[in-house]
Amino acid sequence: MSIAVKITLTMVVILALSILVVVLIGKALPVKHQAQRSVVIEAGVAQVWAMLTHYSQMPQWRVELVSVEKISAAVWLETDKSGKSIAFNTTASVPEQTLVRTIVGEDLMFGGSWTFELRAQGSYTQLTITENGEVYNPLFRFVAKYIMGYNSSMDKFLGQLQLAL
16 A cells, blocks of 8 residues: 555544544534623614614625515514525514514524613613524534634624624
């Protein structure tokens, strides 16, 4: 056996073992997780609430979205630049205080909800997002925990919201 073949076989074995270890670690992680982010936004509660609830206008400030389509009174379908769509159901809403949006769909690698809590701080707004998430695929569970981080989507959302306001 040539040295090139030995090196190639060794690399294939190392890669396969690495994937196996990642999947095993992912299987050991809980399916459910909770993450939270809170920021103070230099805008009033009414203005922040409007940004969070005028779904059809979200592609104007959420750079990853190309469209948001109303499916029913409480369900909106978000389509991103890669063509992937996810439906969200507004499961709770107390105007200018609390909003809960839950992922709709059974064939996704993840699910869960975001709870938005708004509190006035003078002319500013403290916005807290709590993610109650579920990651079903062990490989993606590993990636979500150790590579992307559970807070990455919330950080991106909050950054874009602050820029838009």
